[in-house]
Amino acid sequence: xxxxxxxxxxLASAILVVSLLVAMYSTLIERKVAGFxxxxxxxxxxxxxxxxxxxxxxxxxxxxxxxxxxxADKFLYILGPSLTMLVALLTSAAIPWGSDFVIHGKVYPFQxxxxxxxxxxxxxxxxxxxxxxxxxxxxxxNKYSLLGAVRAxxxxxxxxxxxxxxxxxxxxxxxxxxxxxxVEQQKGIHWNIWYQPLAFLIxxxxxxxxxxxxxxxxxxxxxxxxxxxHTEYSSMKLGFYLFAEYINMFISGAVMATLFFGGYNFPxxxxxxxxxxxxxxxxxxxxxxxxxxxxFVFMWVRWTLPRFRYDQLxxxxxxxxxxxxxxxxxxxxVVILLNK
Amino acid sequence: MKMKRIxxxxxxxxxxxxxxxxxxxxxxxxxxxxxxxGHLFRKKATIRYPEKTRPVSAIYRGRQVLKRDDEGRERxxxxxxxxxxxxAEAITMVGAERKPGEEMLYREEKYxxxxxINMLRCIFCGFCEEACPKEAIFLTGQLVxxxxxxxxxxxxxxxxxxxxxxxxxxxxxxxxxxxxISFKTKSELKHNxx
Numbered sequence: 001x002x003x004x005x006x007x008x009x010x011l012a013s014a015i016l017v018v019s020l021l022v023a024m025y026s027t028l029i030e031r032k033v034a035g036f037x038x039x040x041x042x043x044x045x046x047x048x049x050x051x052x053x054x055x056x057x058x059x060x061x062x063x064x065x066x067x068x069x070x071x072a073d074k075f076l077y078i079l080g081p082s083l084t085m086l087v088a089l090l091t092s093a094a095i096p097w098g099s100d101f102v103i104h105g106k107v108y109p110f111q112x113x114x115x116x117x118x119x120x121x122x123x124x125x126x127x128x129x130x131x132x133x134x135x136x137x138x139x140x141x142n143k144y145s146l147l148g149a150v151r152a153x154x155x156x157x158x159x160x161x162x163x164x165x166x167x168x169x170x171x172x173x174x175x176x177x178x179x180x181x182x183v184e185q186q187k188g189i190h191w192n193i194w195y196q197p198l199a200f201l202i203x204x205x206x207x208x209x210x211x212x213x214x215x216x217x218x219x220x221x222x223x224x225x226x227x228x229x230h231t232e233y234s235s236m237k238l239g240f241y242l243f244a245e246y247i248n249m250f251i252s253g254a255v256m257a258t259l260f261f262g263g264y265n266f267p268x269x270x271x272x273x274x275x276x277x278x279x280x281x282x283x284x285x286x287x288x289x290x291x292x293x294x295x296f297v298f299m300w301v302r303w304t305l306p307r308f309r310y311d312q313l314x315x316x317x318x319x320x321x322x323x324x325x326x327x328x329x330x331x332x333x334v335v336i337l338l339n340k
Numbered sequence: 341m342k343m344k345r346i347x348x349x350x351x352x353x354x355x356x357x358x359x360x361x362x363x364x365x366x367x368x369x370x371x372x373x374x375x376x377x378g379h380l381f382r383k384k385a386t387i388r389y390p391e392k393t394r395p396v397s398a399i400y401r402g403r404q405v406l407k408r409d410d411e412g413r414e415r416x417x418x419x420x421x422x423x424x425x426x427x428a429e430a431i432t433m434v435g436a437e438r439k440p441g442e443e444m445l446y447r448e449e450k451y452x453x454x455x456x457i458n459m460l461r462c463i464f465c466g467f468c469e470e471a472c473p474k475e476a477i478f479l480t481g482q483l484v485x486x487x488x489x490x491x492x493x494x495x496x497x498x499x500x501x502x503x504x505x506x507x508x509x510x511x512x513x514x515x516x517x518x519x520x521i522s523f524k525t526k527s528e529l530k531h532n533x534x
Contacts (some may be wrong), residue, residue, distance in 0.1 A: 037376050
């Protein structure tokens with residue numbers, strides 16, 4: 001039992017470190033990708049290919065002046081970014097990172113918590129994310145921050161609906177809410193994307209809105225709202241907000257890969273005859289590759305599409321995505337019923 | 341009465357109905373993404389500055405150099421014409437008389453003991469070069485480097501004077517166009533009259 005707890009603690013810390021590292025380097029990759037999309041080179045001064053740029057950025061953020069506005073609510077002001085960061089890190093618990101390890105005949109799942117309501121857990125945690133932004137924006141006592149926060153909350157609530165509706169069709173197909181179970185049913189190449197392309201499209205669009213990424217980055221919309229909800233933030237508190245965005249990107253990439261692209265599964269997974277432990281490690285890297293691809297798509301879209309207007313955003317969410325998701329759900333239901 | 345248009349170039353806006361494919365925007369989005377993806381492999385416009393410099397033309401107007409003549413003597417005679425020509429009033433100088441035994445250092449009997457250009461004021465117009473009757477000051481292809489303190493931008497003689505070592509001379513021969521040389525040497529011209 002102690003070994004089991006120790007294993008879980010180790011795994012949880014490893015995943016924490018990995019997600020922080022990934023988020024750190026996503027900032028560099030984002031700037032590199034942005035540079036390449038704009039025929040530039042991106043940062044390349046700190047170390048080879050700018051390898052130490054995230055470190056330099058981090059150190060800079062730590063040593064910047066910590067400025068808290070006089071009229072801000074001190075407690076909530078600090079709570080905002082902390083909550084955002086906490087929530088961003090919490091979601092990774094329910095994601096299966098690879099198949100089970102087998103050591104001395106004992107099975108160790110490569111997942112922090114295989115909760116039987118995995119998807120629900122992730123959605124529940126993600127929806128708390130809006131509080132971090134709302135609290136931060138409100139506590140700043142600045143009209144731009146407040147506007148950004150209001151925009152963020154209404155946007156996230158609207159898109160969460162369509163997102164969950166899109167997922168329901170997946171849940172109907174699998175008959176389970178457990179992430180592990182969903183991945184296991186996509187063994188080999190039986191990925192959900194082949195059966196649910198529309199659900200994936202809706203989920204992808206909603207993921208952009210949920211992570212406040214362009215073209216749905218209205219909450220921080222620098223052209224209208226200065227910096228949106230983090231206008232008044234400086235130093236590492238700002239860093240937390242920015243960092244959380246990248247962790248969210250990482251996690252939503254992981255969720256997309258898990259739900260639609262078979263998670264750690266890859267074609268001919270059973271036929272290459274790897275030992276369970278080797279399989280778990282390979283699966284992990286396969287999953288990371290998929291996540292990296294989604295991370296790239298996030299950046300790709302950001303540097304391609306212009307920002308939506310707020311009414312367009314709301315119209316897309318309520319009048320297009322939600323009806324589509326419901327339609328998808330109904331069609332899935334009918335097909336399942338007919339195949340019985 | 342119908343208003344007369346100022347130009348006849350106005351175009352009636354077409355409010356044509358969008359087709360279904362146009363309405364869902366996805367083909368357009370994917371098209372845009374293909375376009376941006378193509379940019380990943382384009383040649384980059386960036387020049388990695390300190391390692392690589394942009395090629396500048398032979399007559400680029402960068403920081404000034406105080407020339408020496410072929411024997412390594414300073415050409416400047418502290419006449420002050422450059423300072424008068426300077427629209428930004430960036431140049432100051434103090435003249436001094438050449439003492440016996442200094443003939444190897446200064447070409448003329450008078451020289452500039454102090455010669456300063458404030459590079460924060462300088463607008464690199466090149467009037468000093470044009471004004472100089474002794475071909476002593478030239479603008480070069482070099483840049484003024486950035487620094488942390490304002491005081492460092494006042495370049496004295498130690499910064500401006502070219503090295504006397506013949507191998508380290510700064511070549512300005514390309515800047516002396518035929519017109520410039522004849523303007524500065526033709527004895528018929530009034531300003532060249534002795």
